[in-house]
Amino acid sequence: MAGRRRWSTEEILDTATELLRTGDAESFSVRKLAAALGTDSSSLYRHFRNKTELMRAVADRILLAALADHRPEGDWKQRITALALRLREAFGQQPQLAAVWGRYASGGAGSRLAMEEVLQALRASGLPEEQIPARYHRIVVLLSALIAGEAGIGGLxxxxxxxxxxxxxxxxxxxxxxxxxxxxxxxxxxxxxxxxRRAAFEEILAAHLAQIEAAIR
Known part of the structure; x- marks a missing residue:
């Protein structure tokens, strides 16, 4: 009797992304994912230790795809705004996954790219080094809240x-x-x-960045 097919990590993430795109994070489970792949849950745990790790990988994949060809341009505010709009567009195309990103933050490759770009932009702004981590955190909290909220409407x-x-x-x-x-x-x-929603998104972000600029001055 032939053994069950061995699924690659990328194939597992492809299927998980599709299930989350058409469903929601609350009803998603490793068991449902295994059923969609025609395998058992234990085979998936060879790739991911638990559901949380899997969800983080899915969210990070969206970030990685959004930033794959990103090239920083302009001053520090333009760089952060361009990054924010890229993330908004990426999750706008897959609104069910925005909540996954907000809940299951990761330190994966995509997440590190986004973090690096925001931190580099803030360093270029002239902010004192000791203020950058806190300012970075506020920007990320703002973006995740705006994108998740907008995606909730986009999923209707x-x-x-x-x-x-x-x-x-x-x-x-x-x-x-x-x-x-x-x-x-x-x-x-x-x-x-x-x-x-786009105009509101840009205005709220611009106001926050203007607040940072005022603090620098």
Whole structure:
């Protein structure tokens, strides 16, 4: 009787990425991955010690692909902004995996590339060396939160998105002015979370970088 096929690490990650892209991190399991590959869980543990290690490898793979041909250009703010937009685009194409990145941070090759670029940009900014680690941490927390939040909306079906927009219009435009006076006043100017996300992303990041620049001055 022929033995079961031996899957490579890359093939395992390919299948895991597809399962996470079409499902979610909560329902994902090594057992489901093994079933999709037509093997048993024990064979996968030869490649990854546990689910957490596997998830970290998947998240890092997205970073590695996003930065594969990245070439730093411009001043320090332009470098960080370009990196941020690359990550936004990468996870925007696979929104279910953004939450994986936010939860399962790694020290893999892709993660190290992103860390190196942010740290080098901050060094070029003129920040005192002792302030760079804390500033780096704040930037990464901001980016992961923005990208994960945007991906949550990007993962909605067209029907779910339309339902949400209708619910927003009814709830906001119909707000009781006595109970919600400020909301009723600004209702027609308030925009839903799903609208104009890229501009909001860039403005929030630009404001944070401007704060760093002001501290340098």
């Amino acid at each position: 079906t067209a029907e779910e998105y339309d339902q949400g927009m209708e619910h927003f219009r009814v709830g906001v435009l119909g707000a009781d002015p006595e109970r919600f006076p400020a909301l009723a006043h600004f209702a027609r100017e308030i925009r839903p979370l799903g609208v104009d």
